[in-house]
Amino acid sequence: MAEPLYVSFLWHMHQPFYKDPVQGEYILPWTYLHAIKDYYDMPAIVDASPGAKVTFNLVPSLLEQIQDYGAGTAVDPFLSRARMAPADMTEEERLFVLDNFFSANRQRMVEPHRRYLELYCLAGDGVGGGSRDRLRVMGDQEILDLQVWFYLTWTGEAARRRYPEFRELLRKGKNFTASDKLLLFETQRVLIGEIIPLYKRLQEEGKVELSVTPYFHPILPLLCDTRLAQSAMPRVTLPTQHFRHPEDARSQVDRGIACFERLFGCTPKGVWPSEGAVSDEALGILAERGITWTATDEWVLAKSLPRGLGRDREALYRPYFYQQGESETAIFFRDHVLSDLIGFTYSKWEAERAVADFLGRLKEVRQRCHSSVVAPVILDGENAWEYYQDNGLPFLSKLYHCLAGTPGLAPATFSEVLEWVPERRTLSHIHPGSWINANYGIWIGHPEENLGWDYLARARAAAVQHSPAVAALLSGDTAQADPAPEEIGGEVAELVVQALYAAEGSDWFWWYGDDHFSPHSASFDLLFRRHLMNVYRLLGLAVPRELYEPIKKQSPAGFVREPAALITPAITGLVTDYFEWLAAGLYDLTKQYSAIHAGENLLQSFFYGYDRNFFYVRIDGVQFLEKFLKREDVVSLHLIHANEYRLDMQLGLSENQVMVKGPAGWQPSGTVAQYGVVRIAEARIPLAVLQLTPGDKIFAYLTLTHSGEEVGRWPVDTPLLLSYTGPDLDLETWLI
Known part of the structure; x- marks a missing residue:
């Protein structure tokens, strides 16, 4: 019987250290919110799924914060204001609640709950900054309901099924009492206290493997030597101060291992290096510390092999062994496509279709790569699920169930793969890079x-x-x-x-x-x-x-960044790939107000970029465009350079003439542009019609018309200033 393709999931659980070291309080609430939603739900789903086998990677600085919250000793201004009686709150404290307690995914966490959506609308559609005018419609009961709903909606689906208190509050829905709120927070504290013991039990039962990351989640290679960034980015601008402290890297690793041993009673076999960042020196430190395995991204492998990955990609689906002197450690390389499909795409699909697609791709890997052994699927373990139905429970439950029952596929931890697969492929050198673009450009150079x-x-x-x-x-x-x-x-x-x-x-x-x-x-x-x-x-x-x-x-008036590299996104009207627009220019349209009331607070972001043939634009709404646009609505993109050009777009995937403004008004330019308006708007305009030369500046603005009447314009005064560097936009800048 042929060997199965082992499928190894690694869910990376991480939050930075939010605790203010001077005041002793938490500046941001994300550790608490993800604890009640994801850090409990994720292992609970595995526990309830027969045959499931995954690796959880736990960052020590996160575990320390979870312990703090579980013990009830964390000082968190969000929690403090949530616990306050509305009648005792000052105006500023009530404003804090209005400005912050709608920080949740609207589609999955606000709209499904009638009372929370009602409060969202009363408070100005969750837009902060202008909330003072809304206080008059938010009485004590509305504030109390908002306090409860913010923390209730962040409570995970598995947690709701485990604790009847959460279900009862969901059933009640409104007119909560002080006792209801106290019950909510006391139950959540109990839940948080069970998180670390749950992970420990699952490892002891053999259902999961636990791995660790250096204590405060540093980029190990840059601690070893910031000049290493030049290896992958020769033209990067480095900091003035040369930072070279491999001793700090060793200490971060040692402290992470010690924390793990203290909490789980054993030594971790695996380490996911922060951001998948590796180098020869960093891997040497892990090897000398006795770490059995580590992992990074497939792009790092492609740059480490003399001939790259090749078309069949068979080399990706093997464990490798990095040797340095007498020490060695195994390395796994994440399948970029499979991991990003879970992270950024499947949330928009029905669970059955997403699981079928994922398993189909795994079967193709097994058939195409006859000697394939393991498909590493490695991604963030907390941030994707607020975009999924029921916090990802239907998708993950079905995925684990179907994977365990599919012939030729077998879930396995990384340590199990090393135990069951005797073959050894050796690397004596690793390309210095991370999971993003196989370099360190996200963390150094700007x-x-x-x-x-x-x-x-x-x-x-x-x-x-x-x-x-x-x-x-x-x-x-x-x-x-x-x-x-x-x-x-x-x-x-x-x-x-x-x-x-x-x-x-x-x-x-x-x-x-x-x-x-x-x-x-x-x-x-x-x-x-x-x-x-x-x-x-x-x-x-x-x-x-x-x-x-x-x-x-x-930055002035919503400006976020200029383009950093050439881009060629697919025009689908959907966000299909995290990396497609990562290097694009960006404006925050919430800082660019519309002059007409009906158009306010509809658009959120404006991305732009180009390759050698096309100019690309992406427009995001504060909610999916298909939610509020009507069939007769027209979103028009205006670009001004030598002339003023206009592209009219409506719901759906289509193409349209680029119009040019002349003495006789708007006329067809003879050039057709492709566009898609579904959840977002995307457009591709041939560069030739815009008559751009490198170094040019372009002005842009957007209009929304309904039945021929303009109902919104962004921005209302000065258009957005866009830069065009040309086809020689450097691919080796600090970003790439």
Whole structure:
């Protein structure tokens, strides 16, 4: 009988360290919210699925925060305001609730619940900033219902089925009492307290394998040497300060392993390196620490093999062994397509269709690659599920069930694959890169990111210079870590080291630069700088003035970024691939107000980019466009360069003439553009009609017309300024 294709899932569970090191409170609520939704639901679904076999990767800094919440000792301003009696709240506290307690996926978490949707509409469709005018329609009962609904909607589906208290609150739906709210939070605290024991039990029963990540989720290769970024990005601009501290990388790994051993009573065999970031030096550290296996992305493998992956991709579906001296560790490489389908595509499909498609692709892999062994499916374990029906429970339950019952396919953990497959393929060198673009461009190279690295390097140098005890801890020389009487105490030295290690986390650098956008980016910036401020304060040193200034710069009127690379997205009207628009230019249209009331708060984002033949535009609404556009509605894209051009788009996939404005009004240009308006709007316009040359600037604006009458315009005053660098837009910038 032929060997099956082993299917190895790794769900990476991670949140950055949200706890403010100075004030001792949580700046953002995501650890709590994902705990009651995903960190419980994900193992609970495995527990309830016979034959399921997965790996959960748990980040120690996340586990520490889960323990804090489970013990009831976490100081969280979101929870504090949720627990308050509405009658006792100040106007500012009520505004905080209105501005923040609709932070949930509208389609899956707001609209299915009549009362929550009613509150959403009363509060101005969940748009913050203008909520003060809405306070008059939000009485004490409305505020209380909102407090309950925000935390109730974030409660996972498996948790709801496990705890009848959640089901009863869902059934009641409105007019909640103070006792209802107390019951909600007490039950959630019990649930959070069960999370870590649940993972431990499942591992002891052999249903899951648990792996770990370096303690504060740092980019190990960049801790080892920031200059390594030039290997994959030769033209990258590096920080002024050269950061080379492999000893920090070792300590982050050691502390992560120690935390894992303390909580789960055993040593982890596997490590998912933060962001899948690997290098020869980083893998050497894992190997010397006795780590049996690790993993990264298939693009890293393609750049590590002399001939790449090849058309048949058979080389991808094997375990490899990285050898350095006497040490070795196995490496698995994630199937990029399979992983991203779960992360970004299947949420839009019915569960049956999505599972059938996924299993069909696995069968094709087994048939096409005759000696294939393992298909690694590795992705984020918490963020995708709010886009799925019932928090992903129908999809995951059916996936686990069907996979276990499909001949030729077998679920297995990575350690089981190594045990059952004797073949060894060896790598003596790994391409330095991560799961995004096989480089480190998301975390280094942009001026904001480089400034963060410089501040980190200066704080570390100050700590080493002013405290021998801290220097000893950082060097790993614990024998010399006991301070002299005149030095700061050992506990303080450890806090300094913890603050530095927390600042080394990848998440702060993820939100710096122009490649990712979040309404909470200022909070991430603040937390990063506060970790560094704490270093100086604990040492009794003056905090450098630069740390009081935001690193994340405010852009004018909704501008987020310019294009960073050529793009060629498919025009489908759907978000089909996370990477399609990652390098596109971006404007936040919520900062670009419409002049006409009916058009306000409808559009959210404007992406643009180009390749050698076409100019591309994508428009996102605050909800799916097909939800509010009517068949007769027309979304018009206006582009102004040598002339003014207009493309009219309606619901569906189609094409239309690009119109050009002349002395006699609008006339067909003779050029046809393709577009799709479904959940989003996408358009592809031939570059030739726009008569662009490298270095040109283009102006753009959007209009919405209903029955021939304009009902919305974005922006109302000055059009968006778009840049066109031309076909030589550098593919080796800091982003790529």
